[in-house]
Amino acid sequence: MPKYWFDHVHLISQDPVTTANFYEKTFGAKRDGLSELPGGRTLVSIALDGASIKVTNPRPEPLVPNTLPNGCGLEHFGLRTDNLEEAVAELKAKGIKCVQEIKAISPTTKIAFFVSPEDILIELLEVSS
Template sequence: MYEINHIHLRSSTPRETAEWYVKAFGFELVRDWVRPFGDRFVRCRSAGGLMVNISGPRTGEVLAPATTDTYLGLEHFGITVDKLEPEIARLQELGARLVSEPTAADTGIRICFLIVPGDVRIELMEVIDA
């Protein structure tokens, strides 16, 4: 089974950005924390149930400025998979390029990032049974 897991936005002020979405669209603020990467991470849920993550730069990371111009691509969207490695191999056969090896992102979650056709960055997420 494949389903869209979340949309991820980047912001220099993640909490304020999240609060704007709460006000503007009725998002629910689910969690606000600093991850091991050093970035502030705010998780929201849309009224329809879609998770929208908003984070700042990671430690030592310099983000390119945002643009309102029309352009290709987005930060990333996440897809939950049963196991990372077989999916990485399958997606590479379809033209994806692995840009971040699998790593533990939080308790019970492993992630990796790939660039897929169209220069779109996706995150694969494996939830590990406890």
């Protein structure tokens, strides 16, 4: 069985920079990234006592059909794994629905998305050094 550990919480906001500013000013979070995603979405990354929080605009189309495309709140949580291919195969074998197959998002990071029975989006990611 591959190992898993908590990686991040991903929030959706109509204004990711303002939302990140709130966590910085209110809780002392530190900004550690600001980038543009495909489709013109903004990604702000902040760190709070070792925990990573990602904030983006809503997706144009949700990965899970029952969620609102412009809804705000928790978008997904991420679990890091040491073997993404094995983890994806294992979850599929358990009947857990994969909504995005393995995709490289950088030279060192691969991701896949699954959905829980309650339609909670779960990202699995493998980061190589």
